[in-house]
Amino acid sequence: MAANVMIVVYSLIPFSCLIAAVIAGIGGKVIGRTATHRVAIGGVAVSFVLSLYVLYDVLQGNVFNGTLYIWATSGGLTFEIGFLVDQLSASMAVIVTFVSFMVHIYTIGYMHDDPGYQRFFSYIALFTFAMLMLVMSNNFLQLFFGWEGVGVVSYLLIGFWFDRDSAIFANMKAFLVNRIGDFGFILGIAAVVYLFGSLDYAQVFEAAPGAKDMTAEAFEGVHWHWLTIICLLLFVGAMGKSAQVPLHVWLPDSMEGPTPISALIHAATMVTAGIFMVARMSPLFEFSEVALTVVITIGAITALFMALIGLVQNDIKRIVAYSTLSQLGYMTVALGASAYAAGIFHLMTHAFFKALLFLAAGSVIVALHHQQDIRHMGGLKKVMPITYWTAVVGSLALAGLPPFAGFFSKDMIIEAVHASSLPGSGFAYFAVTIGVFITALYSFRLLFLVFHGKTRMSKSEWDHAHESPWVITLPLVVLAIPSVLFGFIYVEPLLFGGFFSSSIFVSAEHDVLSQLGQGFEGQSAAGVVTGMIAHSIFTFPFWLALGGVFTAWLLYFRNPDLPGKIQSRIQVLWFILDRKYGFDEFNEIVIAKNTRSLGSALWRIMDDRIIDGYLVNGLANSVKWVSARIRNIQSGFVYHYAFSMIIGLFLLMTWLAAR
DSSP states (O other): OOHHHHHHHHHHHHHHHHHHHHHHHHHHHHHHHHHHHHHHHHHHHHHHHHHHHHHHHHHTTOOEEEEEEEEEEETTEEEEEEEEESHHHHHHHHHHHHHHHHHHHHHHHHTTTOTTHHHHHHHHHHHHHHHHHHHTBSBHHHHHHHHHHHHHHHHHHHTSSTTSHHHHHHHHHHHHHHHHHHHHHHHHHHHHHHHHSOOBHHHHHHHGGGGTTOEEEEETTEEEEHHHHHHHHHHHHHHHHTTOTTTTTHHHHGGGSOHHHHHHHHHTSHHHHHHHHHHHTHHHHTTOHHHHHHHHHHHHHHHHHHHHHHTTOOBHHHHHHHHHHHHHHHHHHHHHTTOHHHHHHHHHHHHHHHHHHHHHHHHHHHHTTSOOBGGGOOOTTTTOHHHHHHHHHHHHHHHTOTTSHHHHHHHHHHHHHHHOOSTTHHHHHHHHHHHHHHHHHHHHHHHHHHHSSSOOSOHHHHHHOOOOOHHHHHHHHHHHHHHHHHHHHHHHHHHTSOTTGGGSOOOGGGOHHHHHHGGGTTOOHHHHHHHHHHHHTTSHHHHHHHHHHHHHHIIIIIOTTHHHHHHHHSHHHHHHHHTGGGHHHHIIIIIIHHHHHHHHHHIIIIIIIIIIIIIIHHHHHHHHHHHHHHGGGOOOOHHHHHHHHHHHHHHHHHHHHHO
């Protein structure tokens, strides 16, 4: 296909979503609800189909890196809009558009009675556009545009029900926490411009090896490597978007938004932006072991400690949200271990089963008239069989049991970390291994409490509980399919078959996936899958996952009174987990309160006293004071004016004589 035609195809992938968003947002009230969702779904469907074609084209060897147009030029620095279409971006585009497509269909049923129906479709289409611009960018300017775009639209979506105080608090919290991360991110981009004089990925990556020994004097006698500074600043941005400790506090509160956007944000878009960005920046991160150590350590902390919080949550969406935090930690650990392909592979599998779990949770919420407390559920398997069985698939994939998709990606992350010699890899291996047990435990705790046992609902609630309509259950079934099949179909090409080719760079000394791949040399894709499953039976993580499922069955199905007794024995630990380690309190008391106090002090001193008091009001008062004195001169007596004229003439003549 001609190059110009392909450029049109690349452009249509994001811009069909933008066009749909504009039509739904501006003309939604005119064209009506049905036409609005058809336009929005049609736009993302076009994006999905074109993304599939582009991925096929890329796998034939047709990689594209080009500029659409030059936006501005300043001081020799060019600001461009362009696309980099390679294995990494094409794969991400397919995942983003597929999950978004399912969420759009699901939204018809979930938001059916909402007065903001058209507005919601406009927002989610715009959100998809921003994410696609991010993953397809070939320069830091466009990356930042997409980065901020998903941040702004997430603010609108989390606070979609703006008549709720909790929603307004949540969207403001998400916006402000992400500003912290974005401040580091833009400083990192500024450092890239300072060091390399370019915003273009290709130019920066090509020059990176020559800059690996360049240093900057941070303090007198203390020198830091420039690439370490850049990578750490960029990673601060990733910590905000991908909700890594301590910038994770916004993500659980984002559950205040409607469930479809919870699925879209947490599965395939906003929270994966940071993971994608670090993988894209692998040609920079590979030259800084300090940065990789920070990445793997932060990821390990997030994976373990956020999973523990999931054990004590009772809100069905918040359990899945803390699961997202933990799984993002797994992806970040993979990036730190230089197993970028494993991290992206887990991003893909996670997109399917996490979207499935969120939408299944939404199906339950709709059936129970927006009841979200799992302590008031139970027995729903009988009346919601489709939702139940798809939730089982999602839970098995999340727990990492073979042959479900999550097993292959999570198992390879654990093996890659075990093979890594990077500082911090020992703690990371412990965290991700123990995390397997905890993940299986909270996943099946939710499953048993919601769908099994005796119902804890009132008779009227139980009588009204029923399976959701097809527009809700169809996306569940469709998402369940890749949650089962995607792992064993793509594990070999994605991890050992060179799928990502030159789109991801790994230095020889960090290439743990190549080391692991040596054990599968000469085997077919089926042989790799069979070998991984057979090997897993003799590994600790497999039995930990089974142990987590068994423990959940024992505690929440076989002996439902036992959890209360255990809680009474570990009150201190339970309190710590229930309070989320105090991060919310710390954020509110130390950061938010002090920020408000600083703002109030600056307002009183700068705005009220200096600007208003001295400049605005002070100037007015000065004019008033001077005017009050001068007006006394206008007495109305002729001899006063004559005397003034004589004095003035005398002073003028004296001045002229002096010259």
